[in-house]
Amino acid sequence: MHRRILAPGVLAAASLLLAIPASAASHTAGAPGIGDPYYPYYGNGGYDVSHYDLRLQYQPATDELAGTATILARTTQDLSSFDLDFLLDVSEVRVNGAQAAFTTSGQHELVITPKSPLAKGTPITVVVRYSGVPSTKSAYGFNTWHRTPDGAVAADEPEAAWWWYPSNDHPLDKATYDVSVAVPDGTQVISNGLLQSTSSKLGWTRYNWRQNKPQATYLTTLAVGKFDITTSTSEGGVPVVNAYSEDLGDNDGAARASVERTGELVDWLSGYFGPYPFASAGGYVPNTTTGYALETQTRVYYSPKQFANGSNTSVVVHELAHQWYGDDVSLKGWKDIWLNEGFARYAQWLWSEHEGEGTTQELADYVYASHPADDAFWTVEPGDPGPDDQFDVAVYDRGALAVQALRNAVGDDAFFAILKGWPKEHAYGNASVGDFEAYAEKVSGKSLGALFDAWLFEPTKPAVPAAKAVGGVAKAVGAGAQPKSWKRIEATNDVH
16 A cells, blocks of 8 residues: 655645635636537526627728727626637726636637636626727638628628627527727718717717617627618608618619618518517618628618619518517527528518418428429428528528418417417517427417427428328429519528
């Protein structure tokens, strides 16, 4: 037997450990991810944010961004340290007024160690001073900060915040926002919510935007450039703010002819989804080379390419539908993406019917018949597509088929009650596909498990008899002429 001999330093450390109160010893580091299996390191554990205050300065000529983020949160465990998702260069961090140690970890983690451990339930104010050139930063091989000839745009999914502010970057942690950005005179700033004020000093103009309803981080947006800004109020009383880059060229007219109908379309969608849930609506079209649109909350991002072939109100309907399905009620996990995209696509089908260019049933028949049984389209399960297929066209089109199947199964009265009641049931919160199934069963009084399994969770094309048994969207294989609206709907396949 050999006796283990401890050095004096080890003995001292052991004595010190014994002297630490049990309460302090129980403090642990917050997880570097919120627990989403699709994106294990997105979001963070240990705290919940209630508000972001971002006070920034941006120079378009050099792409230099600098400023201070003040984050109000509450701890959800006894914390020794916690992470924020961020890429720019940090010069100082304070937690509840005291300087905190910080370092970086992984591809996009800012690890903060407060001066003193934090007990569960503690309100915290985190101040982060930072600067950098966002276009030079990348993670996982990509960059979501889009430079334009006169500025830049932050708008992407499932991540975009890391390039311009530190955050708990997952839809589960929604918060309100104040976004204040100073830019050289003659340049403008577009963001979410309502513009509270502007002020000019020494060649710089500061724009102060406020989002007063909970908002997911990926739904925040920032656009800096030279814009023509239009304001109006919808017939239903919703303030509308739209912005168009001054150099859209030949796409300018089609963009305006589409986006300027925002107020009309918000009111129309309210008839299906209930009262508009936010203080403003609108969209912006910057001069970018990207091809997608994104439902950034209250201020939708549209690529000019969406209007390259003329006006397209269908894409505006899709993104505005997300204000209820995705923004007001956000997904619990990224696997629940059908709740966003299936219903936004179905809103396009409803608009087609409204315009007399193909009913929802005709569109469903056409989509079903367009994909033979051996088409890979049917191998994507919209109810849990996996991260690689999260934005596959099947999530949109097969997802909308599932919505039509639900409508046929429960009848129009129950279906439209579900469609309008769902945003109210989970207003400003988060929900899963399972939550929706339970809600639809409660409202309709029907068992819907077989229907949801067939259309959302089986990697095969439902047979025609089976389709009819669960509400049926198909008349027969090969049936269904192409509806007049299809080309415009298909042109939006790159949207989110």
